[in-house]
Amino acid sequence: MASITIDGQTLDVEAGSTVLQAAERLGIAIPTFCYMKRLPALASCRMCLVEIEGQRRLQPACATVVTDGMAVRTNTSLIEETRSSMLDMLLANHPLDCPICDKGGECELQDMVMAYGPRESRFRDAKRVFHSKDIRLSPVIIMNVNRCIQCQRCVRMCEEVVGAVALGTVEKGMDTAVTGFEGSLASCDQCGNCVEVCPVGALMSFPYRYKARPWDLAETDTVCPHCGTGCQLTVGARKGEFMRVRSKQEHGVNRETLCVRGRFGLDFIESSDRIKRPMIRRDGTLVPVSWEEAGDYLRQRLSAVASKTAGGLASPRLPNEVLYQFQKLMRTVFSTNSIDCSSRWSTPVDVVAPLLAGTYTRAPLEEVLANDCVLVVGSNVTEENPVTEYLLRDAARRRGTRLLMLSARPSRLDADAGAVVRASPGGEAASVGAVVASLVATAGQALPGDVLAAVGTTAGGLAAAGSDDTDRLATALMKSQSVTLLVSVDLLRSPEARVTLQQLNNLLQVLRRLDKAPAMQFLFDRANQLGSWDMGVLPAALPGLRPVEDAAPRAAFGVAWGAEIPSEPGADFGAMLDLCDKRQMGTFYIVGSDPLMSYPERTFVQRALGSADLLIVQDAFLTETAGLADVVLPAAGYGEEAGTFTNNEGRIQTVRKFRELPFAARDNLAIFDFVAAVRGQALQPSETGGILDEIARLVPAYQGLAQDQLNPDGAFTRATSTPPLGTFYPPPPAAAATDRLMLITGNGLFHNGYLTEHSEILNTVADDPYVEMAVQDVAHRRLSEGDQVVVRSAQGELAAKLKVNRHFPNGLVFIPENYRALRLNSLMRRGEYPCPVEVERAASLAVGTAPTAGIGGDSDNFGQGTAAGSP
Numbered sequence: 041m042a043s044i045t046i047d048g049q050t051l052d053v054e055a056g057s058t059v060l061q062a063a064e065r066l067g068i069a070i071p072t073f074c075y076m077k078r079l080p081a082l083a084s085c086r087m088c089l090v091e092i093e094g095q096r097r098l099q100p101a102c103a104t105v106v107t108d109g110m111a112v113r114t115n116t117s118l119i120e121e122t123r124s125s126m127l128d129m130l131l132a133n134h135p136l137d138c139p140i141c142d143k144g145g146e147c148e149l150q151d152m153v154m155a156y157g158p159r160e161s162r163f164r165d166a167k168r169v170f171h172s173k174d175i176r177l178s179p180v181i182i183m184n185v186n187r188c189i190q191c192q193r194c195v196r197m198c199e200e201v202v203g204a205v206a207l208g209t210v211e212k213g214m215d216t217a218v219t220g221f222e223g224s225l226a227s228c229d230q231c232g233n234c235v236e237v238c239p240v241g242a243l244m245s246f247p248y249r250y251k252a253r254p255w256d257l258a259e260t261d262t263v264c265p266h267c268g269t270g271c272q273l274t275v276g277a278r279k280g281e282f283m284r285v286r287s288k289q290e291h292g293v294n295r296e297t298l299c300v301r302g303r304f305g306l307d308f309i310e311s312s313d314r315i316k317r318p319m320i321r322r323d324g325t326l327v328p329v330s331w332e333e334a335g336d337y338l339r340q341r342l343s344a345v346a347s348k349t350a351g352g353l354a355s356p357r358l359p360n361e362v363l364y365q366f367q368k369l370m371r372t373v374f375s376t377n378s379i380d381c382s383s384r385w386s387t388p389v390d391v392v393a394p395l396l397a398g399t400y401t402r403a404p405l406e407e408v409l410a411n412d413c414v415l416v417v418g419s420n421v422t423e424e425n426p427v428t429e430y431l432l433r434d435a436a437r438r439r440g441t442r443l444l445m446l447s448a449r450p451s452r453l454d455a456d457a458g459a460v461v462r463a464s465p466g467g468e469a470a471s472v473g474a475v476v477a478s479l480v481a482t483a484g485q486a487l488p489g490d491v492l493a494a495v496g497t498t499a500g501g502l503a504a505a506g507s508d509d510t511d512r513l514a515t516a517l518m519k520s521q522s523v524t525l526l527v528s529v530d531l532l533r534s535p536e537a538r539v540t541l542q543q544l545n546n547l548l549q550v551l552r553r554l555d556k557a558p559a560m561q562f563l564f565d566r567a568n569q570l571g572s573w574d575m576g577v578l579p580a581a582l583p584g585l586r587p588v589e590d591a592a593p594r595a596a597f598g599v600a601w602g603a604e605i606p607s608e609p610g611a612d613f614g615a616m617l618d619l620c621d622k623r624q625m626g627t628f629y630i631v632g633s634d635p636l637m638s639y640p641e642r643t644f645v646q647r648a649l650g651s652a653d654l655l656i657v658q659d660a661f662l663t664e665t666a667g668l669a670d671v672v673l674p675a676a677g678y679g680e681e682a683g684t685f686t687n688n689e690g691r692i693q694t695v696r697k698f699r700e701l702p703f704a705a706r707d708n709l710a711i712f713d714f715v716a717a718v719r720g721q722a723l724q725p726s727e728t729g730g731i732l733d734e735i736a737r738l739v740p741a742y743q744g745l746a747q748d749q750l751n752p753d754g755a756f757t758r759a760t761s762t763p764p765l766g767t768f769y770p771p772p773p774a775a776a777a778t779d780r781l782m783l784i785t786g787n788g789l790f791h792n793g794y795l796t797e798h799s800e801i802l803n804t805v806a807d808d809p810y811v812e813m814a815v816q817d818v819a820h821r822r823l824s825e826g827d828q829v830v831v832r833s834a835q836g837e838l839a840a841k842l843k844v845n846r847h848f849p850n851g852l853v854f855i856p857e858n859y860r861a862l863r864l865n866s867l868m869r870r871g872e873y874p875c876p877v878e879v880e881r882a883a884s885l886a887v888g889t890a891p892t893a894g895i896g897g898d899s900d901n902f903g904q905g906t907a908a909g910s911p
């Protein structure tokens with residue numbers, strides 16, 4: 041510790057603290073331009089100069105480390121004169137166009153000049169002009185370099201936090217200018233974080249340009265709906281119309297950063313493709329009706345199928361309260377446990393539940409990343425969870441965290457990793473098992489004898505499957521004092537998902553026995569996937585992930601809900617489709633999900649959904665699945681109802697309403713009440729606050745949480761059991777070698793699910809649909825970057841543009857799942873992942889699309905487009 045006195049106030053601070061940090065703790069304001077907490081000090085703006093006793097010159101507070109006994113003054117006449125002079129120099133060439141500058145009203149330069157600036161300038165020369173017109177760097181970022189004050193925040197943010205290196209500087213001194221490569225941002229993530237951190241109006245958001253002033257906006261703090269990182273953001277609207285999104289420096293896991301989807305992808309809420317009124321099927325066509333007519337139709341149809349089984353699917357993008365109420369509706373009103381929350385994979389509850397109950401680390405990501413070593417398994421974090429990538433890069437570069445990667449698909453983080461294991465597509469289980477074997481072999485006598493005996497089979501069975509890369513990774517784990525595992529939920533796509541999770545459990549067990557204090561979190565690509573599991577939207581688990589066969593929790597929920605809950609596990613989504621196909625499904629209720637675009641074997645899915653006696657679809661957008669429905673119910677979209685999300689950290693945060701419901705849409709909870717009433721029953725409680733109170737009372741991980749605890753940074757759910765010791769699973773066989781191309785899928789940076797395809801802004805920056813392959817595979821087939829290629833499987837084929845990735849391993853083909861026109865699931869086969877394919881040059885450059893079938897009626901009552909992707 042070191043003692044420092046600032047303006048007469050004394051404080052003890054940790055060694056290495058700066059004068060600026062000490063002043064902040066004392067509540068003493070020191071102005072800055074170039075300083076940002078998450079960036080290394082630059083000390084270029086000289087606004088934070090202070091007097092330090094015993095030193096002849098003024099010193100920058102942001103870069104001066106505290107020494108014991110240091111005495112500092114921050115407001116002397118010399119300091120005031122220096123600040124004024126610095127601002128006078130900045131204003132000498134700064135254009136006086138505040139009335140038209142988008143930053144007007146929230147410009148840091150304006151604020152500084154008002155507080156510290158000269159009343160009259162001493163400069164009389166003509167102002168320097170770099171460009172007479174603003175430069176459009178990208179579809180979403182526009183620049184007025186004349187306003188730049190050379191703080192370098194944007195350049196450093198882009199390089200050191202985002203890792204894109206899309207911005208740089210040219211020239212020197214007063215002629216320094218920030219720009220993109222050849223005046224564009226072609227290689228940019230388009231995240232807009234440079235716009236966020238710019239203190240003036242040099243970098244601006246093109247979609248927001250000239251639309252509003254900050255004092256015109258009604259702002260609402262809420263949570264991003266796009267992935268499980270759970271970034272906090274502020275939505276600005278004027279007269280009910282969406283205007284912009286910004287972040288806040290002091291709140292949320294993201295602080296001042298957002299990704300392109302979070303900053304520019306919320307305009308989907310203004311999409312014209314909304315369902316405007318309820319629709320029912322008459323003579324094979326969907327026609328708009330009133331809610332009363334829809335109720336009468338539902339009552340008649342539900343009565344006709346009352347004796348048959350029912351099933352339900354809900355999107356993990358919905359709030360906890362909606363998901364909890366949905367599973368309650370299905371279990372009590374429809375008397376079924378056939379409920380699921382994913383149309384892309386089956387959740388192995390028997391392995392997931394113990395992980396979430398005792399092993400899962402429900403704690404801030406920043407705290408989890410403070411461990412010595414972080415192993416990322418199965419994810420391209422750059423595109424799945426971009427803001428998590430920023431935090432991982434920061435941990436690796438600034439804090440020296442050892443970063444390890446194990447995945448089939450490369451990512452930008454590989455460059456910062458100490459070891460990279462490139463697993464074969466679908467071979468993650470074998471690769472993790474090989475790491476376990478190598479770790480056991482490396483640890484040797486460091487492990488107790490009983491543990492060596494317990495894992496001996498695993499180690500012996502996988503010794504031959506290891507490699508130099510897995511050995512290096514195991515050695516890095518062994519050298520670390522503490523280890524964090526970040527596990528991609530993409531691993532669940534594989535039929536080997538259960539085995540992969542079992543091997544991860546083995547790895548956690550060995551790390552725990554080696555006293556590595558392992559932490560573990562999933563990397564979800566949906567905003568509330570963890571919440572959907574916690575809420576029990578699963579066929580074999582009640583809320584809290586307790587088995588439905590367990591009589592005690594089933595009785596407790598039965599008493600709370602006033603109904604008897606079925607004791608047998610239900611069917612997962614795949615099994616429900618089989619029931620539909622066999623015409624054994626009476627009512628199939630889908631909320632906020634579009635399985636026709638996401639589940640493998642599109643033809644089968646279309647046939648199965650069409651074979652359900654009664655298909656009810658509740659959604660904000662007219663998806664292709666809704667086009668097959670017997671009843672379509674217009675529901676609230678993002679921002680139109682309140683609730684909570686549980687992010688990857690286990691942090692529960694408030695999702696706030698910031699716009700009114702359009703047309704005849706209703707809250708999801710109100711629609712559940714509507715459906716229950718049609719069945720002659722009622723759901724209590726039926727409003728958000730009461731449901732959250734019930735969750736806090738009945739779901740162990742959420743016990744004691746109250747709405748007033750969720751502000752401003754939310755509250756953490758908690759583990760409900762102690763991690764078991766000694767549970768080891770047998771080794772998987774080594775991944776079979778193949779010389780075929782293997783297709784995997786996932787999210788792209790600009791799209792993740794059907795919401796983003798409704799964003800006009802994202803559609804302007806997103807690549808065209810593409811097929812990504814390795815250099816050698818492309819050369820072997822005599823193909824080139826940008827060629828139109830055909831990808832063919834045993835199920836079907838599609839055509840798209842070729843993208844060459846020099847980091848891809850041979851044999852790997854990647855196609856993003858979120859492009860409607862591709863209908864990627866037509867290539868896939870149920871129970872098979874990855875998918876064997878062939879790739880060749882296309883004879884025709886056309887990429888065909890098919891219209892949604894079975895929709896009719898007045899076009900004014902619903903959007904003409906259909907949404908795509910996996911909800």
